[in-house]
Amino acid sequence: MKFSENWLRSHVPTSANRDGLAATLTAIGLEVEEVTALGDGLAGVVVARIVEAVKHPEADRLLVCQVDIGGDAPLQVVCGAPNARAGLVAPLATVGANVGGIAIKAARLRGVESNGMLCSARELGLDADASGLLELPSDAPVGAPLADYLGLPDASIEIKLTPNRADCFSVRGIAYDVAAALASEVAPLDMAPVPAQGDAAMDVVLEAGGRVPRFAGRVVENVDATAPTPVWMAERLRRAGVRPISFLVDVTQYVMLELGQPMHAFDRDALTGPVVVRPARAGEQLRLLDGREAALDDDFLVVADSHGGRAARAVALGGIMGGEATKVTEATRNVFLEAAHWVPSAIIGRSRRLGLHTDAGHRFERGVDPELPRIAVEYATRLILDIAGGVPGPLTEATLPGHLSAPAAIGLRRARVARVLGIEIADAEIERILRALGMQVAASGDGWQVTPPSRRFDIAIEEDLVEELARIHGYDRLPTTLPGGPARIVVPSETRLAEADIRRQLVARDYLEAISFAFVEADLLRTWGCADGTVALANPLSAELAVMRPRLLPGLVDALARNVSRQAGRVRLFELGRTFAAADPSSRAPGGPDPAPRETRRLAAVACGDARAEQWGEASRRVDFHDLKGDLESLAAASGAVLEFRPSAEPFGHPGRSADVYRSAAEGEPVRLGWIGQLHPRLQLALGLDVDVVAFELDLEPLEARALPHAEALSRFPAVRRDLAFVVGLDVAWSDLAAGVRRAAGPVLRDLLLFDRYQGPGVESGCKSLAMGLILQDNTRTLTDQDADAVVARVVAELGSAHGARIRG
Known part of the structure; x- marks a missing residue:
């Protein structure tokens, strides 16, 4: 939200200087x-009118x-x-003024005397526009100090708002907070x-239910659409980051910035x-003000007239x-002003679907005071009549009372305030703060009954009121004490x-920890072959962050690829994070909500380049x-886990x-932990990896589970080793053989080595020889040859x- 400092001060008088005001806002x-x-x-800069402009005798580009x-007498200025041009009204820095650090002096330019400097907005520090002189209205008072005429000095202040403070998307909303502080x-x-001075009106019909419970409008006839936007209004808009267009458009922008209610002006005759x-109809088309053609469906809402039915x-x-x-133009004579209350759920995400970002949509997505439409239409009507004239008709308002709820009173306990904040705030100060914020306060036995204004959607419970008191009273005035008790x-x-x-x-194994987004691109998951069962976001920030990740590896490999592309020859990364999968639809209770996605804590690591x-000391x-x-086995050893490795069929793995x-x-079957291996060459090619x-x-x-450690005495008896070489089929895995050896050997097997x-x-075709030790x-006796031979026989x-x-x- 951007606004003029002077505009804010016109709503809340205060003696605080600019730095103090900015510090208060942040606090x-x-x-x-x-x-x-x-x-x-701007001392010495005045409003001037060019009476005559002739070509410089010695320079083609100078006048x-x-x-x-x-x-x-007029001054001569080059x-x-x-x-x-002749007739233009523009700022003139007279001799002795200082503009942009340049002292203005009388000078001769190519042999012609010049007494001052006609200025652009950029030279005066008012705007970035340096394309020409700052053009002032033709009725600007010649000779008047420019600062007085433009309401200067001033400042453009930009604040960063959290989503819950939609009420501060207006100068007047900010004024309440400043007044309280x-x-x-x-x-x-x-x-x-x-x-009303005339009978002209338009009926309004609401067919969108609770999505638009209030709509106010008024017809104003015989308006002078060519009337210029007053300087005071144009400057306030410009300092709020809005470039003036025409008066009828500017007045709706002005009301939105001052009160917080977006409006629109229609050409009534159209x-x-x-x-x-x-609701819009499927396939309906609408050409918007910016010229683009919007393709709509029934998820959008529209204002429609009865042209053609x-x-x-x-x-x-x-x-x-x-x-x-x-739209209104300079030819417009009759205007229909509109202000409505669109609930946030009816607007959220619609602008983004069309690639739009508008001030109105930004405000309605966060919530606008439902009581403002009538007030905004009245205020805009008064401005139009004062500046462009016209004949106002009666205000028309359509409402659905069942979908409009008044703010409810909230109980605020004196003891609760003291307990949460750790200090006691005087009753008079509590009441002053709450009333300054626009709330209705009624004393009760143990505190107050507080009714928030309709613009404060963020205040619903007692803790919200306590937060308001802490915010305005000052966080720096709250005690910093350690909690007591055991x-x-x-x-x-x-x-x-x-x-x-x-x-x-x-980290000890030379890996660096990475943190990647929990959202990935759907196309990336399809490239990996793991797009099934994913959870798509209904309102993603961008197409690259549209799906919740079902695996850590796509994001981690992407981080590796970025490092490789920046000449990192050896990359070793790991990440601990959560993955998400769609819940089983069968787990949904009859009539209940959709089950939440399943979250799984996972560990992933990637490596490329040299092993060391x-x-x-050794060849690379x-x-x-x-x-x-x-x-991985060194990591598993930390939890005492014994790992088995079996052939994998994952589509992204090297076969x-x-x-x-x-x-x-x-006891029981081994538990699957995950996957290990080299990425498939086709996947590496698709990802643009040449390593x-x-x-x-x-x-x-x-992986984290581990048995309780217990001390055990070392055996006093010697160990016996028996080496065996078995011939088995090529398809027999060592892990299966090892499991069989452990079953057969029993508790006397201390270790098994391949x-x-x-x-x-010497070994027939289709077979391999595996030699093991x-x-x-035994902890109780020395094993004999007969004991060892019996174990070997069982194996x-x-x-x-x-x-x-x-x-x-």
């Missing part, structure tokens, strides 16, 4: 982003101007502005109804009554923008591996599957260099029956 939650001083140091500033009062504004507010033609896009066919220390569970430990472990940082080599597998990861269970990328992604919950894999002469040990029998394994000869 009460209306953060000031920028203050642009306007018109400081010798005779300028009237109200003195006995000027090179392209719009300098600076112990002032908001000046009254003449909102008296304008009596309308065929009655006016109907209705009842409610046949849409003439405005409800709450967003008017239509071109009924502290309850929560001891981390020993049965879970903490996320901090996981982070430390991966550049060094002289590329990181591969086994490097990443080692990193021969990826695996599904399982955690072995003491091989290895990655893993796991569910965090089962130390050789052979395929070639069994480490056997040979188990692997033979389960996998067709045989001892290699």
Whole structure:
């Protein structure tokens, strides 16, 4: 929200200087982003009229101007502005003035004397426009100080508003907060109804239900549409970031900025009554004021007239923008003013769907006071009559009372205020603050009954009122005391591996933590082959952030690709975050709401480039599957997890260099954790990656689980090792063999090592030889050769029956 400092002060008189006012705004939650001083140091700059402009005898682009500033004789000024001409009224910096740090002196330009400087808006620090002289209205008082005429000095103040403070999208809304903070009062504004002087009116019909519960309008006939916008109004608009267009358009903008109610002015003669507010029809087209053609559906609301049949033609896009066919022009004689209350749910997201951003839509999306439409029409009518004349008809208002609710009184307890804020605020000060904010306050036994104004949608419960008191009384005046009472220390569970430990472990393995968006592009997920079962956003910020991520890897690999494209040859990243999947529709209760998406905590890591940082101790080599597998196993060791790796069918994984990861269970089937491997070459090509990328992604919950640690004495008896070599089919996985060995060997098996894999002469085709070492040990006695042979026999029998394994000869 951008506004003029002087405009604000006209509503709330205060002795605070500019810096103090800006500091107050920020302190009460209306953060000031920028203050642009306007018109400081304009002494000696006056309103002047060019009486004569002739070509300079020695320069083609210069004019010798005779300028009237109200003195006995005109001044001669040499000027090179392209719009300098006889009859133009413009600012003149007289000799002795200082403009933009330049002292104005009498001078000779190409042999011609010049006594002053005709100025552009940029030279005066009023605007960025330097294309020519600042053109003033023809009736501007010649010789008057420019600062007095333009209401300077002033400042353009821009504040950053939070979504809940829609009431501060107006100068008057901000004035209430300033009045409360600076112990002032908001000046009254003449909102008296304008009596009808004619019978011209348009009937209004509401057919959109609770989405538009109020619509006010008035016809004003015989308006002078060519009347210029008054300087005071044009300057206030300009300092609020709105460029004046024409008076009838400017007056609606002015009322919106001052009161907060968006309005629209129709050319009455282009309308065929009655006016109907209705949902748009599927496929309906509307040419908007900016010239674009909007394709609508029944999710939009429109204002329609009866041109060609009842409610046949849409003439405005409800709450967003008017239509071109009924816009006001300089030829307009009769005007229909409109102000309506469009509820936020009927407007939210509609502008973005059409690629629009309008001041009206911005306000209606956040909520506008439902009591304002009638007031805004009355105020705009008074301005039009004062400046452009006309004959006002009766004000027409259509309402749906069942969809308009009055603010309810909220109980505010004195003791609650003291308990929440930690200080006692005097009753008189509490009442002053609340009344200054426009609330109705009635004393009760233990406090007050407070009714917020209709513009304050953000005040609904007692805590909201306490927050208002803290905000206005001053956060800096609240005590900073530590909470008392016994502290309850929560001891981390020993049965879970903490996320901090996981982070430390991966950082120790030379990974950097990344944080990526929880939203991704739908096309990216289709490229990865994981677009099924996703959760799409109804109102995304952009197409690139339209779907909640079902996996961490797409975002993490994108971060890796950005680093690679910036000449990072070795990248190792990890991320802990949540993924989202659509809930099972069958889980919805009959008549109940849709179930919430399923969230899963996950861990992912990616790596590319050299396996180790550049060094002289060993030759460089590329990181591969086994490097990443080692990193993952070191992480699993922290929780005592034993991992199994099985062939994977994930579409984004390399068919021969990826695996599904399982955690072995003491009892029952292993639990699937996730995936590890190299990305598929086709995927890497689609992502524009010219390096091989290895990655893993796991569910965090089962990985974190760990058994309670317990101390155990070291065996005093020696271990026995037996080495066995089995011939098995190529399709037999080592993990399956290892599980069989552990089952058969029992508790005396302390460790199992795979130390050789052979395929070639001596082993038949289609088979491989796996050599393993069994480490056997008992805590109660020394194992004999007979004990070890019995274990070996059970292992040979188990692997033979389960996998067709045989001892290699």
